[in-house]
Amino acid sequence: MADVPSVVIKIGGSVLERLHPSFYEACVSLNKRGVRVTVVHGGGPVINRLLERSGIRPRFVRGLRVTDAETLSWVQMALAGLVNKDLAARLQGAGASAVGLSGVDGRLIQVRQKDPSLGYVGEVTGVGADLLSSLLEKGWMPVVASLGVDEAGQIYNVNADTAAGAIARALGASRMVMVTDVPGIYASPEKKEGVLRTVTPAVVRGLIQSGKISGGMLPKVSAALSCLKGPVQEVLIVDGEKPISLDGTEEDGWNGTRIVQEEGADHVVSHIPTV
Numbered sequence: 001m002a003d004v005p006s007v008v009i010k011i012g013g014s015v016l017e018r019l020h021p022s023f024y025e026a027c028v029s030l031n032k033r034g035v036r037v038t039v040v041h042g043g044g045p046v047i048n049r050l051l052e053r054s055g056i057r058p059r060f061v062r063g064l065r066v067t068d069a070e071t072l073s074w075v076q077m078a079l080a081g082l083v084n085k086d087l088a089a090r091l092q093g094a095g096a097s098a099v100g101l102s103g104v105d106g107r108l109i110q111v112r113q114k115d116p117s118l119g120y121v122g123e124v125t126g127v128g129a130d131l132l133s134s135l136l137e138k139g140w141m142p143v144v145a146s147l148g149v150d151e152a153g154q155i156y157n158v159n160a161d162t163a164a165g166a167i168a169r170a171l172g173a174s175r176m177v178m179v180t181d182v183p184g185i186y187a188s189p190e191k192k193e194g195v196l197r198t199v200t201p202a203v204v205r206g207l208i209q210s211g212k213i214s215g216g217m218l219p220k221v222s223a224a225l226s227c228l229k230g231p232v233q234e235v236l237i238v239d240g241e242k243p244i245s246l247d248g249t250e251e252d253g254w255n256g257t258r259i260v261q262e263e264g265a266d267h268v269v270s271h272i273p274t275v
């Protein structure tokens with residue numbers, strides 16, 4: 001797997017319905033240039049809408065949804081049903097051989113219960129990388145909904161940033177792109193100013209400690225930091241409402257935040273194959 005470039009793209013629920021039309025073509029174009037593309041998605045706002053329609057108030061603890069049995073069934077409907085099939089169909093419409101799956105199918109996302117007080121929220125223990133690799137080798141573009149399954153066959157709700165990070169590590173991806181509703185990490189989030197261009201994990205840890213990174217950005221940067229300890233060389237955080245650069249090169253109109261491994265931006269970036 002290592003010699004064929006592989007990229008994981010995480011699409012946040014925050015931007016799902018407002019994705020720039022060129023996003024789908026960008027995924028297809030990357031794929032056509034020989035890069036194996038795996039899409040992982042969330043869908044928090046879609047889950048919230050279904051819950052609210054059935055009179056259930058969404059509840060979060062440290063950014064994770066408290067998921068009882070009834071909530072879990074709405075999570076499954078939203079992620080594995082609505083969002084997954086919608087995204088797969090849109091990618092197919094742009095010319096991709098997209099195949100929609102959830103983390104339950106083929107035990108793609110293996111989990112155990114994270115914390116009993118959160119209910120059916122899964123902590124990732126493994127990834128069915130063989131199935132993903134087989135699909136990728138045959139030219140498919142997997143589109144994975146962030147559900148997981150434990151050894152007893154119980155389904156769990158998994159944060160999509162965490163799921164994407166685990167998949168990127170397991171596939172030996174060189175890059176993870178997190179598509180969201182902000183143009184990157186703000187140095188001053190309260191003013192929505194100062195998008196950081198290239199940062200190392202040490203800088204990100206400092207921003208967490210000073211409270212500059214919070215809410216939905218926290219699981220994103222935690223997933224980024226943990227996959228940068230493995231094969232992933234860079235994590236890009238980009239605005240899904242704008243035309244997106246999935247290559248992360250200046251020529252490609254790149255904008256957003258790039259998180260690189262600790263050794264330093266120049267060294268690492270110069271070794272990333274741009275295909």
Ligand SMILES: Nc1ncnc2c1ncn2[C@@H]1O[C@H](COP(=O)(O)OP(=O)(O)O)[C@@H](O)[C@H]1O
Pocket residue numbers: 011012013014015042044179180181182184185186187188189212213214215216217218
């Ligand atoms: N320093 C920061 N820079 C940018 N966004 C931040 C920062 N700190 C917190 N955030 C919040 O993180 C949100 C993105 O996370 P989230 O809403 O969970 O998106 P997604 O659904 O794409 O995963 C932003 O809309 C913003 O409100």
Ligand SMILES: CC(=O)N[C@@H](CCC(=O)OP(=O)(O)O)C(=O)O
Pocket residue numbers: 011012013014041042043044045047063064065075121122146157158159160161216
């Ligand atoms: C455990 C947990 O919180 N799961 C998330 C799964 C969806 C998700 O992560 O969607 P975003 O990408 O929109 O954040 C949830 O229920 O909202």
